[in-house]
Amino acid sequence: MEKSKTNPNKDFYGKTLMGIEIFVRSLIEENVDVVFGCPGNAVLGIFDALLEISGIKIILARHEFGAVLSASGYARATGKPGVVVASSGPGASNLVTGIADANMDSVPLVIFTAQVPTKLIGNETFQEVDIVGITRPITKHNFLVTKIEELTSTIKSAFHIATTGRPGPVLVDLPRDILAEKFTFDYPEKVNLRGYNPIYSAHSGQIKRAAEIINNSLRPVIIAGGGVTISNAFGELRELARKINSPVATTLMGQGVYPEDDQLSLGMIGMHGTWYANNAVNESDCVIAIGSRLDERVTGDFNKFAPKAKKIHIDIDPSSISKNIKADVPIVGDVKDALKKLIPLVKNLNNEEWLSQIKKWKNEHPLKYKSTDKVSVPFVIEKLRDLTGANAVIVTDVGQFQMWTAQFFKFLYPRTHITSGGLGTMGFSLPASIGVAITVKDRPVISINGNRGFQINLQELATVTAYNLPIKILIFNDGHIDITRQWQELQWRKKFDEILIDSSCPDFIKIADAYGIQSFRVEMANEVEPTLKKALALKDKPVLIEFKTIYEENIFPYIPLGGSVSDIIEH
Amino acid sequence: MRHTISILVENKFGVLTRIAGLFSAKGYNIESISVGPTEDPSISRMTIVTNGDDDQIEQIIKHLNKLIDILKVVDLTNEPFVERELALIKVKVNPYTRGDVIEISDIFRAKVVDIGPTTLTVEVTGKSDKITAMINMLAPYGIVELARTGVVALKREFKGEVYTSKEIKLIKKKSRQKQVEDDEKG
Numbered sequence A: 001m002e003k004s005k006t007n008p009n010k011d012f013y014g015k016t017l018m019g020i021e022i023f024v025r026s027l028i029e030e031n032v033d034v035v036f037g038c039p040g041n042a043v044l045g046i047f048d049a050l051l052e053i054s055g056i057k058i059i060l061a062r063h064e065f066g067a068v069l070s071a072s073g074y075a076r077a078t079g080k081p082g083v084v085v086a087s088s089g090p091g092a093s094n095l096v097t098g099i100a101d102a103n104m105d106s107v108p109l110v111i112f113t114a115q116v117p118t119k120l121i122g123n124e125t126f127q128e129v130d131i132v133g134i135t136r137p138i139t140k141h142n143f144l145v146t147k148i149e150e151l152t153s154t155i156k157s158a159f160h161i162a163t164t165g166r167p168g169p170v171l172v173d174l175p176r177d178i179l180a181e182k183f184t185f186d187y188p189e190k191v192n193l194r195g196y197n198p199i200y201s202a203h204s205g206q207i208k209r210a211a212e213i214i215n216n217s218l219r220p221v222i223i224a225g226g227g228v229t230i231s232n233a234f235g236e237l238r239e240l241a242r243k244i245n246s247p248v249a250t251t252l253m254g255q256g257v258y259p260e261d262d263q264l265s266l267g268m269i270g271m272h273g274t275w276y277a278n279n280a281v282n283e284s285d286c287v288i289a290i291g292s293r294l295d296e297r298v299t300g301d302f303n304k305f306a307p308k309a310k311k312i313h314i315d316i317d318p319s320s321i322s323k324n325i326k327a328d329v330p331i332v333g334d335v336k337d338a339l340k341k342l343i344p345l346v347k348n349l350n351n352e353e354w355l356s357q358i359k360k361w362k363n364e365h366p367l368k369y370k371s372t373d374k375v376s377v378p379f380v381i382e383k384l385r386d387l388t389g390a391n392a393v394i395v396t397d398v399g400q401f402q403m404w405t406a407q408f409f410k411f412l413y414p415r416t417h418i419t420s421g422g423l424g425t426m427g428f429s430l431p432a433s434i435g436v437a438i439t440v441k442d443r444p445v446i447s448i449n450g451n452r453g454f455q456i457n458l459q460e461l462a463t464v465t466a467y468n469l470p471i472k473i474l475i476f477n478d479g480h481i482d483i484t485r486q487w488q489e490l491q492w493r494k495k496f497d498e499i500l501i502d503s504s505c506p507d508f509i510k511i512a513d514a515y516g517i518q519s520f521r522v523e524m525a526n527e528v529e530p531t532l533k534k535a536l537a538l539k540d541k542p543v544l545i546e547f548k549t550i551y552e553e554n555i556f557p558y559i560p561l562g563g564s565v566s567d568i569i570e571h
Numbered sequence B: 001m002r003h004t005i006s007i008l009v010e011n012k013f014g015v016l017t018r019i020a021g022l023f024s025a026k027g028y029n030i031e032s033i034s035v036g037p038t039e040d041p042s043i044s045r046m047t048i049v050t051n052g053d054d055d056q057i058e059q060i061i062k063h064l065n066k067l068i069d070i071l072k073v074v075d076l077t078n079e080p081f082v083e084r085e086l087a088l089i090k091v092k093v094n095p096y097t098r099g100d101v102i103e104i105s106d107i108f109r110a111k112v113v114d115i116g117p118t119t120l121t122v123e124v125t126g127k128s129d130k131i132t133a134m135i136n137m138l139a140p141y142g143i144v145e146l147a148r149t150g151v152v153a154l155k156r157e158f159k160g161e162v163y164t165s166k167e168i169k170l171i172k173k174k175s176r177q178k179q180v181e182d183d184e185k186g
């Protein structure tokens, strides 16, 4: 931070301060504006100091799992690091699933956990867990601070590592005695990490090879993933696609990086992707994967993926390239940099035949759902889309409705579909939407849930109420855990109804009442639009809507796990 | 294929666990691992011997490079390198076999470093296959205890005429190939 007049730390450089104050001033240096956390004995001092010294907002969640997912929602919506503070022992271990979730989806988080005093570490001290050991495989990096001298440099490194290269969660464990020590405050200008040098600049030789393949292709397809969002390369992606007239499929994590109402858009690719996206890749002679790990949900059977295509793979993480699918031209680097270098080298292609083939496919194999007088999820999603003009941030939980949302919302804008893509964490939506609603004020924030996933973190309704966050909470209640049924039915042709019925599902309207949140229940198709309108009109307060939806509806298209295009099941 | 990977790491706590964790999480086996300081006290060198096909090794190296505390990773397998391991072997002996064991040790240029009424401990250094050969020779007498250091290795700078037996095989193979190609052309 500049040592200027407006810098709140300007009078404190070189002064001897308590560790806890050094911690808070370090967050000020990193321009942190909000911290998500849960109170606990070991961190009360931190919250106290935050309130007293800084203008940093504190959002107290009801569960550490909620806190870390809220931070994740904040980070996904803004691209800025989400900051978490949690207590030692159970406070720290409660974070684990949220950290793993962020790690999979490359979400920058900096997580501070309290630890027992250094002398007592390893003694089975009250509320001690080895959180650095537990989170080692699910963080980008983690630290245990053992000396007050290292506090500021560790915090600086943590923010640097979390936000650069392929972003990810970084955890810093803070023993209590360190925060109670005194030391001179000075914030380092630079990090000292000689082993960490992410590659941003794409190799021009590789770019040339890629351009040559593209220029000689007849049926190119772009697969755009979450890396395009992280790199803010939306403009470049559009420019490339238009210049070479290539259709663009997005992964689940990539939704919003390319407008789905555009002619060249193929919608989502993968297990529940569109028929035409998956078939276009299958027929393509040149697949350009941009900022995607190409995981098995995207590709299906690795050996049958894009069998006719030369594959160009751009990613900042070298280990994501040629992991599942061997790349003909691997390009390591920042997506934006790579595209900027690639665009001038590619020719204007027209691909007339290829595009008319795709247009034909789109007409022959559109996304469909059964219409009914009752409520079906895709119908609600389409109405929601019409009413908001896609100008809303949609935060989905995990289940059937997540895939229907991905298919039918037709995303137009970056960072408007926030979802747990890699880990598929049930209970994600409500807490994540809290983190989004803290920072997104110009668009409605809509949390989309199933009956079962919603119950995992419903305690966070208290957080919604406490901060009066105007989230519109939708619950699709089919009385079942439906996505699991679909798998059983389609993969194993069996039914285990006693497992799949959500037997003691609570009355969500009463739950909303209990938390002081206005609510509606919708049971018929003709009530959908008026109710959504009412809810969206209540701009400055939370609303919960329960949709009683039809059960035994499957999501199509569907490529069974490990299958390929030839195995697509349609409606 | 057997790969010898040389890694320079920050000399910090937890680094070994990160590397070991990476191998175990991916289900790769570590045949041997050795760690020690380098000429720079803030840096340690780790030498890991592992097995895997080219794709697996490529993934391992990419993942190792991603670890923040790792400074440099080199797969020595594709270039000439010096490789050494040390073993201490405690062998069961009696007055009749002691001479044989000492003779075998001499052949392997091993040193006797401890002697007891019923055992003899020898120290041997060399490439891993030499050590394994010696262990096989001593096995019939009864090996009481065995400690191997695991491989340490450095890239070979010498560019002269001396080659390891493996390299000689490779050179011969290449010249045979060239011969065949020349024959076909001519």
Ligand SMILES: Cc1ncc(C[n+]2csc(CCOP(=O)(O)OP(=O)(O)O)c2C)c(N)n1
Pocket (backbone or CB within 6 Å): A398, A399, A400, A401, A424, A425, A426, A427, A449, A450, A451, A452, A453, A454, A476, A478, A480, A481, A482, A483, A484
């Ligand atoms: C933490 C966690 N546990 C289990 C699962 C497996 N799982 C995925 S979806 C699902 C059912 C979701 O049910 P519901 O929220 O009612 O949505 P529906 O599929 O019925 O629309 C389950 C159990 C998961 N993804 N995450």
Ligand SMILES: [Mg+2]
Pocket (backbone or CB within 6 Å): A399, A450, A451, A452, A476, A477, A478, A479, A480, A481, A482
């Ligand atoms: Mg359900």
